[in-house]
Amino acid sequence: MPTPESAELMQLFYALGYLGQASIVVPIVVGFRRRQQLAPAPRGIFYCCLMWLVIMACGEFARLAWHYNVVIWDALEILEMWFIGVAYHRVLRFRLRRYFLPLGILYTAFALLDTFVLHGLMLPITYTTVLKSVLIIALTLLYFEQxxxxxxxxxxxxxxxFVISVALLLYYAGTVVAFIMRAYFIDQNALLQIQKVYAVNSVLNLVMHGLIARGFWLAGRQPQLAVEPLTAATAQQPA
Structure with missing residues (x-):
């Protein structure tokens, strides 16, 4: 039987979870206001934010109506990879871009195998979550290298x-281990530990959504130079 302290902690985790989900509205509002200035890659992330909002709403409705939403979150694992993959396909200029489509098809096939065979329809597809996190981290690192x-x-x-890539890197690098532990806690029926995992996810959601909103806000604005160009006047000044 849960203690009063653990019950209060659970309520705090639930509130944090709802706050983390609701924060997706911030980048959507900022992105909509700056939609005319968004380059193709940030625009792809904006559409991904819209997809996140729809999936989260459907997942919450399914949880309340049928007490089951695992398949909806499984679908998110597939859609997320495609939206983010398309965004980076538009900004990366490496030759490996030609392999994005076959890699996406293979990823989708593996996710379906994970859904219907490896984990089934009652458990989160942990293997796909790890693979997705690795692929998205790789995409952000390729962008940094570029x-x-x-x-x-x-x-x-x-x-x-760059700001959006930092947001994605922080989130997926920070949650991959947490979601691996989630599967273990589900097997152990450790409800409090599961909520701690979701609390970590919620905090990182807040960070990611805030940084993505800033990335949208920066779209179309005059970039600031890191090093001021050397003018003739400054070049003639004595050392």
């Missing part, structure tokens, strides 16, 4: 896609 190769003279914290 920026280093280009050596653009701009402040990175003012670049919309």
């Amino acid at each position: 920026m280093l190769r280009e050596l653009r003279n701009v402040r990175l914290e003012r670049d919309p896609m």
